[in-house]
Amino acid sequence: MEPKKIAVEEVDTAYDLMHKMVHRTPILRSRLLDELTGCTLFVKTENFQRTGSFKMRGASHAVAVLSPEQKEKGVLTHSSGNFAQALALAAKDQGVKAYIVMPENAPKVKVAAVRDYGAEIITSGSRPLDREEMAEEVRQRTGATFIHPSNDRAVILGQATCAYEFHQDRPDLHVIMAPVGGGGLIAGTILATQLLNPSCSIIGAEPFNVDDAYRSLQSRKIETNASAQTIADGLRTNLGDINFPIILGGLERIIRVEEAEIIEAMQWIWERMKLVAEPSAAVPLAAVLKEKERFAGKKVGLILSGGNVDVSDLPF
Amino acid sequence: MEPKKIAVEEVDTAYDLMHKMVHRTPILRSRLLDELTGCTLFVKTENFQRTGSFKMRGASHAVAVLSPEQKEKGVLTHSSGNFAQALALAAKDQGVKAYIVMPENAPKVKVAAVRDYGAEIITSGSRPLDREEMAEEVRQRTGATFIHPSNDRAVILGQATCAYEFHQDRPDLHVIMAPVGGGGLIAGTILATQLLNPSCSIIGAEPFNVDDAYRSLQSRKIETNASAQTIADGLRTNLGDINFPIILGGLERIIRVEEAEIIEAMQWIWERMKLVAEPSAAVPLAAVLKEKERFAGKKVGLILSGGNVDVSDLPF
Numbered sequence: 001m002e003p004k005k006i007a008v009e010e011v012d013t014a015y016d017l018m019h020k021m022v023h024r025t026p027i028l029r030s031r032l033l034d035e036l037t038g039c040t041l042f043v044k045t046e047n048f049q050r051t052g053s054f055k056m057r058g059a060s061h062a063v064a065v066l067s068p069e070q071k072e073k074g075v076l077t078h079s080s081g082n083f084a085q086a087l088a089l090a091a092k093d094q095g096v097k098a099y100i101v102m103p104e105n106a107p108k109v110k111v112a113a114v115r116d117y118g119a120e121i122i123t124s125g126s127r128p129l130d131r132e133e134m135a136e137e138v139r140q141r142t143g144a145t146f147i148h149p150s151n152d153r154a155v156i157l158g159q160a161t162c163a164y165e166f167h168q169d170r171p172d173l174h175v176i177m178a179p180v181g182g183g184g185l186i187a188g189t190i191l192a193t194q195l196l197n198p199s200c201s202i203i204g205a206e207p208f209n210v211d212d213a214y215r216s217l218q219s220r221k222i223e224t225n226a227s228a229q230t231i232a233d234g235l236r237t238n239l240g241d242i243n244f245p246i247i248l249g250g251l252e253r254i255i256r257v258e259e260a261e262i263i264e265a266m267q268w269i270w271e272r273m274k275l276v277a278e279p280s281a282a283v284p285l286a287a288v289l290k291e292k293e294r295f296a297g298k299k300v301g302l303i304l305s306g307g308n309v310d311v312s313d314l315p316f
Numbered sequence: 317m318e319p320k321k322i323a324v325e326e327v328d329t330a331y332d333l334m335h336k337m338v339h340r341t342p343i344l345r346s347r348l349l350d351e352l353t354g355c356t357l358f359v360k361t362e363n364f365q366r367t368g369s370f371k372m373r374g375a376s377h378a379v380a381v382l383s384p385e386q387k388e389k390g391v392l393t394h395s396s397g398n399f400a401q402a403l404a405l406a407a408k409d410q411g412v413k414a415y416i417v418m419p420e421n422a423p424k425v426k427v428a429a430v431r432d433y434g435a436e437i438i439t440s441g442s443r444p445l446d447r448e449e450m451a452e453e454v455r456q457r458t459g460a461t462f463i464h465p466s467n468d469r470a471v472i473l474g475q476a477t478c479a480y481e482f483h484q485d486r487p488d489l490h491v492i493m494a495p496v497g498g499g500g501l502i503a504g505t506i507l508a509t510q511l512l513n514p515s516c517s518i519i520g521a522e523p524f525n526v527d528d529a530y531r532s533l534q535s536r537k538i539e540t541n542a543s544a545q546t547i548a549d550g551l552r553t554n555l556g557d558i559n560f561p562i563i564l565g566g567l568e569r570i571i572r573v574e575e576a577e578i579i580e581a582m583q584w585i586w587e588r589m590k591l592v593a594e595p596s597a598a599v600p601l602a603a604v605l606k607e608k609e610r611f612a613g614k615k616v617g618l619i620l621s622g623g624n625v626d627v628s629d630l631p632f
Binding site: 026028045050052270275276311 | 342344347361363364366368583586587589590591592593623625627628630632
């Protein structure tokens, strides 16, 4: 069955429903980065978002749209990353039980963060299949609603509120950029941009090493990655059947960047903007630095997607 | 000769003269740090200030108040730290030549930053006396006006604009805190607080290892440090005859913190607030964490003084 198309006006409804559950993150500027890139950059600081990433938006919205019966039985996901923390806190905010399946090799600090938000953690084997099987087992046992981190209507609409605020605060952007991982953020960015600033170009950014989305746009079907060898650990996942049609119809293109370019952009953000950004969040700036001509003289909005990083284990 | 006392109303004049030369830095909050400390924290992000620290305020004001004749001959300081960059850029902004005496062992990255701002760098030996002698030699040769990084009327009034903005944006603070190094920032904080919110307590924070200001308040004369062994490299200097009387009359007290407490507070700021802060800037938060009872339930303003740090050389 073809998934029901999302109408751009649904972003308005999503924003009204959940914007009070998240921070309206500031948009920052940097003269030094403007000089370096030759364009006028606006940076939406989702590293300041609750739980340290934009994922809090999608998680909050996904919990908010559940029926009372669904809320009673709780929510469930499998993730070792930012969505785990986000769903745990969003559920806690709304008085809903959260079950989070995390692989046995997940970083202890991330497991502790999810537990601090009051979620029940279920440990699975470390292969993707292990997690999915464990999640299905929990779903059958508890009746909890499974929420996918990126390929879910309500999650995509929640992520759309980031670009929605961006265009409200900066109605003059020529280009808006976001990293492309599982596709939830970029799909939401497309919906909000089509709604509020349809003449603004939308460009994705992705590591060369996991360029499944780039190849998917070429082949017009969902491609996967042979390896997951990138420092941008939030961008290793593939697109899904709900977000891919949106991406296919809305994106100007995807710029791919090398690992060294990601690290360099991350260091610029830390040292010049004084912001703690995770590698995935530095990918759009790396793309601007790589193709300066495309952006010269333009007003470019970058979604700095998150800041969850172990500061004792940095690539520089 | 007794230096002429600074009237608090002079902060108004200083603000009017130079506020357009600097950023009005945002005031950020953190629910997690509020929970951790038991008070309501407001953080004035001078790490986002031009040149990465509050020093840009004092330098901009010190250049702005010069006579046309003085501006013609240039400005001069000796510094290997944030004031060197700040004076170089403030001078460039205002079309004034800057001479910066830097010790031969100054970090290359800092020398390069000062040079990028168009200042003339004069290299001296590494002992404090070497720098002072070299600065005096440059002064006699060029006729440039020497500007002290912290013990200078115009510099103190410039630093005061930080707390001035803080109280304008947050007129309800119970306590305002700043680190104590050479005394320029804390003296300016006192002046602005006496002007705009006289019932607000003013508390300084200082590393145990360089607790000259703490001891100076005890003995009521300017004390020096036997060693300079602290990670908070911005706080190694002593008070001066212009800022000390202000500090003596205006400070509730100074809280001293251990090196490990500074590093821990710095890590909280990085990992929880997602801000790049230099060690000196973390000292006030370390003080709040050390004496939670003093701050319980209060609205506490912290001046996060700067973010200039080599991210490839971190203490965690």
